[in-house]
Amino acid sequence: MASGRLVSMKDVAAAARVSVGTVSNVLNRPDVVSPDRRERVEQAIAELGYVRNDAARQLKLGRSRTVGAVVLDSGNPFYTQLVGGIEAAAEASGLAVISGSSGNRERRERLYLQLFEEQRARGILLASTGGTTELIEAIRGRGTPVVLVERETEGGSSVSVDDVAGGEIAVRHLAGIGRRRIGVIVSRQDLRQVADRLRGAQRAAAEAGVEVEVIEAEDLTVLAGRTVGEAIVARSVAERPDAVFCVNDLLAVGVLQAFAFRHQIAVPEQIAIVGYDDIAFARSTVVPLTSVSQPAELMGRTALALLEEEIAEADAPRRHVSFRPSLVERESTRG
Incomplete structure (x- = not known):
């Protein structure tokens, strides 16, 4: 294969002498493909160095394996622990987390919210400045769940501390x-x-x-x-x-x-x-x-669990979980 060009499913199909649909089935539903054809496709993938375009696949399916997380200040170790909890729970569910810091700035928070929606994130976990309520509701209305952290909400689930x-x-x-x-x-x-x-x-x-x-x-x-x-x-x-x-x-x-x-x-x-x-x-x-x-890490884990609940049951009642601090x-x- 020529250098500098990504290998496509068509390239794999041609090398394996099968249809593009068969290659797609090997990648997504291998059980429906005969062992002989599956072996030829897998060999072509290995020889050509084909890498699945997961972003395109997720756009087609309308569901991503990526969760967006926005915190107020990445320089505060509390938020490092919070994101750590999100990442640990995400790993257990086979998900990836992309996190960003708003720096306590509403404008940057809006930017992250818009980018995560455009990238079809599975959902967004947000420690908000409090100035993006209308945008959050609009994003939810278009089908992307948003769980607030450290702040209660009426339109969706949330996790906070008293x-x-x-x-x-x-x-x-x-x-x-x-x-x-x-x-x-x-x-x-x-x-x-x-x-x-x-x-x-x-x-x-x-x-x-x-x-x-x-x-x-x-x-x-x-x-x-x-x-x-x-x-x-x-x-x-x-x-x-x-x-x-x-x-x-x-x-x-x-x-x-x-x-x-x-x-x-x-x-x-x-x-x-x-x-x-x-x-x-x-x-x-x-x-x-x-x-x-x-409990920063537990808050992160809980926020992701609430997000997954919303995805699994779109019409289920939203939940607010509040933790009590201790000295x-x-x-x-x-x-």
Whole structure:
């Protein structure tokens, strides 16, 4: 076969002296082909180096073996664990996962949603910014199921964590160890997860009769947390909180770094710290970090299971699965 040209089914059929239909049957329904013809086709495939055009086949069948996954921030280890759960469940089902990060940007989220639909993905698993509801409904209406992760939905299935309860757990713990002035470090309050964690923190503070100061960070990153931590260090001792709850672990790690620099603030003696997500790095920071844990891998597995349920029974009722977070206590709050 000439170099530089892909081998086609017609080439295989000619080499095996059979019809293109017979080659197709060998690839898709080998049981209906006689052993002699099947052997000739398989030998031609091996000799010519034919590779099945699976994308074309899936377009014809209207069903792909590829699942699209869109997360908010691939730099956050929580989402790495989430996608890992999706991939593990997909592998067990003979599926492939293509993942992308929106970077917390609605425009990029729209791009991924459109691309996955155009590529006839089997379905889409989406941690959404919250600004693409109409597009999601349109995609669903055209036949591609979309399962939301970290956000409830009316039109389809979803997987989330009770983030209000998570915020309550964090502040209730800090109040329980005697902290009375708690800073809640937030960013991107337009994200449902952040808003719910703050709401839960404020509710628990009101119930415990402790003060809460909402401290705004520039982003949900380690660097942004370090900047906020440096600003707290610059305050007088009387003006500092005696505990901080950060709405994700990346912020908490940055705050901890700022406090630990030159040993300016002792953790937890002077200021206790609680994070959120319980990423793997939380246990190996300079002071191991107390964190609100959510089951990222299990959430990913569950999201794929819900997607497969929708595909198997298009008219079945959609389900919402909500997990309750838990506190993992470490040295950052142990006096």
